[in-house]
Amino acid sequence: MANLLFYLMGLGAVIGSLLVVTSKNPITSVLSLLGTFFCLATIYLLAGFQFLAAAQILVYGGAIMVLFLFVVMLLNLGHPEEGSGLEFMNKRRMPFAFAASAMLIVLTFAGVLGQGSAPGAVELAHMATIGDLAGLMFGSFLLPFEAASILLMGAAVAVIVLAKRERTQAVER
């Protein structure tokens, strides 16, 4: 049953990400990316990573996708892009894009099928709870954790500076 759900969610994630790339309307792209993230959260939950699934929904579904949706609506881009057919794609880069993705898929399959002793099916003894993660996070990963908090603060300052109007314009008002 859980296996069937995994394959269903995997199919949903692939279809959603294809819709992200191929839809003409940016709103459709944003919403199908949201669906992809929810499918991936279900897969994380099925794989036994409880907190990661929650963080996926909170951070990606809650914060990042709202940010994307907000920017699309703020800039009034919520209508299909102009041009007929595949005009919204860059035709010159099409061969490169298909070659790169075909190569990546072949590489994945070769890497997976080529390894000698495949780990095969694994079932976690119990779900990885937030307590297990916190022990590791505030133990051996304390320094990267602090570095990530500094990165977040630096990004907050950078975004404010970037989004601020220039001083001369502000004075004119």
Added chain:
Amino acid sequence: MSVPTEHLVILAGILFSIGVAGFCLRRNLIVMLMSVELMLNAANLTFLAGSRAHSAGGEPMLEGAVFAIFVIVVAAVEASVGLALVIALYRRQQTVSVDSLNQLGDA
């Protein structure tokens, strides 16, 4: 769930390559950023598949999950800075198409 690790890795590979294709193909800067998010998610799935594969039996091994959390943090930072750049660009040029950004090229 008793799905083999290989299938998780193959799913991650497919999602990553769709992200690469989207990043190369689209002209819209916002959709390109979304393709990057897709690639980061595929990388996360690989981390979790590795974490799960190495915790066979006994206790779950969570180093991969911790790394996935760091990837989520970096993705949030990347999205916010990238979208601030998009807004600054739109204010200046009234477009989010990368084809119109050729001031530094010889075109």
